[in-house]
Amino acid sequence: MRASALFSRLFLILMMSLVLVLGCEKEDDDNPTGPADNFSLWVVQGDDSTEVSEEGLPTFEIDGLTCIHFSEFIDTTLIPPYNDDGDVYDRRPLYCYQIEGADGFSAHTHPDQYPNNTWYHLTQGYLTLSTERAGFPSELGLPGAYRVSDVARIRVFRKLDLVTPDTTVFTEFRDITSVEVTNHDGNPEQALPLVDFIDDAVIADPANYVFNITAIDGYGTNVDMSWAEFQTGYWLLESEKTIFTDETLTGGRYKLRDLEKITADPVTAQ
Numbered sequence: 001m002r003a004s005a006l007f008s009r010l011f012l013i014l015m016m017s018l019v020l021v022l023g024c025e026k027e028d029d030d031n032p033t034g035p036a037d038n039f040s041l042w043v044v045q046g047d048d049s050t051e052v053s054e055e056g057l058p059t060f061e062i063d064g065l066t067c068i069h070f071s072e073f074i075d076t077t078l079i080p081p082y083n084d085d086g087d088v089y090d091r092r093p094l095y096c097y098q099i100e101g102a103d104g105f106s107a108h109t110h111p112d113q114y115p116n117n118t119w120y121h122l123t124q125g126y127l128t129l130s131t132e133r134a135g136f137p138s139e140l141g142l143p144g145a146y147r148v149s150d151v152a153r154i155r156v157f158r159k160l161d162l163v164t165p166d167t168t169v170f171t172e173f174r175d176i177t178s179v180e181v182t183n184h185d186g187n188p189e190q191a192l193p194l195v196d197f198i199d200d201a202v203i204a205d206p207a208n209y210v211f212n213i214t215a216i217d218g219y220g221t222n223v224d225m226s227w228a229e230f231q232t233g234y235w236l237l238e239s240e241k242t243i244f245t246d247e248t249l250t251g252g253r254y255k256l257r258d259l260e261k262i263t264a265d266p267v268t269a270q
Helices: 002-030 119-124
Strands: 040-045 048-053 060-062 065-069 082-084 087-089 095-101 126-128 133-135 151-163 168-172 179-182 188-193 209-215 233-236 241-244 259-266
Touching: 060 126, 065 119, 095 119, 179 233
Parallel strands: 040 151, 151 259
Antiparallel strands: 040 048, 060 065, 065 126, 082 087, 095 151, 126 133, 151 168, 179 188, 188 233, 209 259, 233 241
């Protein structure tokens, strides 16, 4: 009897100890003491998505809040530079950027369909980490729709600038309908007509303008093209260079890669 009572008491002590241990483990699980997860932002380019953590990115403070410039999330591994025999050119200005909330909202999807941000906007704009909200300096004059809440991703799209003496605007490649042309190797290829990058709201009568095209490295035609000549130009989607079907426009200056802008000047200004 005495041995049986001792065994029961030891068994009870063992069970109570086990309950205490399990209880402590559960309490630890419910109240983690480790560091909070770092903020991550998705960069989406076509069918490719890359998750970029804020860990290690340079920060600064505004009104006591920690911020990171959006440009820090788009490094040169995502958009590699153009290297021309040791001369390196940043290709990130060739793109526009759609800052998007977790709910899919962006300034571009706003009812007013504001243009996406430029690379310069990203170098000035910032994410406030504690609120996960986009902010931009007032000097940029951007509408409130650009101050996206609950920022989750940045979508990246190729664009082409149109530069006139009065303004600069851009058109995204995805907004142009491709056509089939014969490429430099004599094969059929889908291409974007350069004429479709001319904004009617900016240039009402393009026949009264002359045109040049320039790549990111500053190399370009440097020879004025008439409206009739310019209309023969295309951007080859697979070859990723320009081509002109006008038989007089065949030199290297008309076969540009990393095309950055179209410059249009009134004929009267020449």
